[in-house]
Amino acid sequence: MRERAAQAVLLARAFEEADDGGLLLTAGRRQEATEAARAAAGTDDERATTRATHLLGTLEAAIPGLAAVRRATRLPLGVLLPLPLVALVLGALSNALGPERHVNILSFPLLGLLVWNLAVYATLLGWDLLRPLLRRATDAEADPAAEGAGAAGWHGVLGGAASWIAEQSIRRVRLPDAPRTTVAARALAAYWRAWSRLATPLVAVRVRLALHLGAAFLVLGAVAGMYVRGLTFEYRATWESTFIGPSATAALLRLVLGPAASILGAELPDATALEAMRAPSDAPAALWIHLWAITAALVVLLPRGVLAAVALFRERRLASSLAVDPLAGSFRVLLAPDRGAGTEVDVLPYSYGIAGRAADTLRELLHDVFGLRADVRVHEALPYGAEVEQLPAGNGAGPAACAVVVFGAVQSPEREVHGRFVRELLDGSGRGTQVLVMVDSSTWHARFREGDARREGERRRAWDRVLEEAGVAPLHVDLGSALDTDVVEQAEARLGRAHGEGA
Secondary structure (H helix, E strand, O other), X not given: OOHHHHHHHHHHHHHHHHOOOOOOOOHHHHHHHHHHHHHOOOOHHHHHHHHHHHHHHHHHHHOOOHHHHHHHHHOOHHHHOHHHHHHHHHHHHOOOOOOOOEEEOOOOOOHHHHHHHHHHHXXXXXXXXXXXXXXXXXXXXXXXXXXXXXXXXXXXXXXXXXXXXXXXXXXOOOOOOHHHHHHHHHHHHHXXXXXXXXXXXXXXXXXXXXXXXXXXXXXXXXXXXXXXXHHHOOOEEEEOXXXXXXXXXXXXXXXXXXXXXXXXXXXXXXXXXXXXXXXXXXXXXXXXXXXXXHHHHHXXXXXXXXXXXXXXXXXXXXXXXXXXXXXXXXXXXXXXXXXXXXXXXXXXXXXXXXXXXXXXHHHHHHHHHHOOOOEEEEOOOEOOOOOHHHOOOOOOOOOXXXXXXXXXXXXXXXXXXXXXXXXXXXXXXXXXXXXXXXXXXXXXXXXXXXXXXXXXXXXXXXXXXXXXXXXXXXXXXXXXXXXXXXXXXXXXXXXXOOXXXXX
């Protein structure tokens, strides 16, 4: 998804999911936005963008400063472009020829900038070589912000400053009453968590692009300043050294300035000519200014230009392909209303009863996964020790698209009972029936109301071990409470489904 659209979808979704009571986004406004998006032709991305635009229009009218938050958290490339212009001016004012009218060809003032740029190239090369090893060692590739975090190194100051500005703009959002301020704060915090992880690589490459251009323009300004001063003042070239003589100096100059001399078609002075230039003697400085200017172009302007072009290409690519699911969370309302027609889903509670709110929540979850028109059938609880052969026709052995097995977290998982049942169900699902296994913790939470995170974690890990040995990754849910927004995505991931698949 493109950057502006991705930001709009994440921001609108964060507000919609945080505003359960409809204080900022009423049910009518949400429905209007949904209808406008469904009426708009286009891809899922385009329909989600249309819906987000309508929602943000309502929000920005109610929340002063929300538009500023969008600008501050995006850090567009235009915000960083003044940096190269500032660098150009600083370079021009730097007096790269030095305050004296005599220029020492061994300590040319421009030499410091050249050495600095070479050090930067070495650092970048070293980091590019080490980064794959570090990623493998720390599993950083699983972190969506890994690229941006790794790139923070030498330009982390600007990236950190951008994050600080964004966070300050978010904190300044205030509404006249406390309830709406609380909703806005919760929504903006959720938005910033999602957006900062997603946009960090993009911001990092923009900062890198600005710094490459800044370094090139700094040297360009310095070179331009040299020629301007050379037109109005006469500079003389000389050299002196405590440790090296004319022969070593000639060899050093051939190494550093040889490529530039080849381009100019000029001969570098030999040891005898250099001895004649040794301080307090001197010679015209024009040739040396040309040589150092061309060397600066070869060492700084050309490589930095290439690096800037690469960074610009990456910036354009990242800005047009941010990984945002357009139909996740509250935006699932854009899925086709007739999705799931003809799809049958069998729910098989295993030695575990599901009724009332838990059954309603389970149906809601499965309708989100398979479509509102899907036929979700919640069967009577199977007895402890039941086997697949004992299932009646239509209970996972018939034409159902999916068999959903539900275990209770209060049960102790057993390989020869629960694990065997799942293995047999998987072995018998070759006729197109998918298998989804859930472990419901609602009864556990009702029994241990004061909570015991350690014991619950141990029980979850025990279920994971038993069921993963049987060949399936379980989905842990609490059917006694409102479902988290990512549970549907987790269920789809376990089934290997995409939005709208099977509609």
